[in-house]
Amino acid sequence: xxxxxxxxxxxxxxxxxxxxxxxxxxxxxxxxxxxxxxxxxxxxxxxxxxxxxxxxxxxxxxxxxxxxxxxxxxxxxxxxxxxxxxxxxxxxxxxxxxxxxxxxxxxxxxxxxxxxxxxxxxxxxxxxxxxxxxxxxxxxxxxxxxxxxxxxxxxxxxxxxxxxxxxxxxxxxxxxxxxxxxxxxxxxxxxxxxxxxxxxxxxxxxxxxxxxxxxxxxxxxxxxxxxxxxxxxx
DNA sequence: GTTGAGCGTT
Numbered sequence: 001x002x003x004x005x006x007x008x009x010x011x012x013x014x015x016x017x018x019x020x021x022x023x024x025x026x027x028x029x030x031x032x033x034x035x036x037x038x039x040x041x042x043x044x045x046x047x048x049x050x051x052x053x054x055x056x057x058x059x060x061x062x063x064x065x066x067x068x069x070x071x072x073x074x075x076x077x078x079x080x081x082x083x084x085x086x087x088x089x090x091x092x093x094x095x096x097x098x099x100x101x102x103x104x105x106x107x108x109x110x111x112x113x114x115x116x117x118x119x120x121x122x123x124x125x126x127x128x129x130x131x132x133x134x135x136x137x138x139x140x141x142x143x144x145x146x147x148x149x150x151x152x153x154x155x156x157x158x159x160x161x162x163x164x165x166x167x168x169x170x171x172x173x174x175x176x177x178x179x180x181x182x183x184x185x186x187x188x189x190x191x192x193x194x195x196x197x198x199x200x201x202x203x204x205x206x207x208x209x210x211x212x213x214x215x216x217x218x219x220x221x222x223x224x225x226x227x228x229x230x231x232x233x234x
Numbered sequence: 235g236t237t238g239a240g241c242g243t244t
Contacts, residue, residue: 006243019241048242061242085238094241 004029004045015043016070017092018062024083025056031083036062039076040069061092 020032029045036042047060064070070091078089 017242021240022238025237046242057240057242058238059240059242088240090241092241 004033004047015063015065016067017095018064018070018074019090019092019095020060020062020077021058021088021090022085023056023058023060023087024085025058027056027060027083027085029060032060032062035077035080035082036064036073039073041065061095062089 018036023032027047029047032047033042033045036045041064042062043065044063045060046063048057049055050057062070062073064073074089074091077087080087080089
């Protein structure tokens, strides 16, 4: 009895799709079927899964036969805790069918206010919608979707180095070795273990020969490492 | 084994 989505869409002639979000990654259609079926006639349940791993993405699509039942399910199951997680039930919008036209059937009394009243209203709504940050979310379900990883690290390292270099030449050129290890990098990074050089290029974009010394680094030649301890610290 | 905003298959 879990033929949901096994052979594509069965019959979406008069069915309403509901989007269930915030469900656990282990929740399956069979687990949601009894839950949604209790509130109405569920025609089909489809849960997008990864093609490579086959794991659930965290949301499911419940297809109802009647809109009134779907609305009821949304109102009843929306915010319900399933498997220890609160699920979010709402009507599908970007679906293949987009039952937006049918929505008027059950929300006709509440949709009357949204009637094409004026462009201002539309603009206001759109503007208000834009206020929320939802476009930033990426579709990639990376294991760790972090919008802000670590500002100032990783790539900033190069920037910091470059800035330091600049300051060194400007503030105290003969104070500390600009970057002895940096000058040795191009030579030592030749291929200690058979690593591909082009790979490095793509990783940092162009940090090796050009970024390191855009204005040339004659100081390296005439400014050998004064102390080993300095380099040892690194 | 991990994660957590979102919109779908033959």
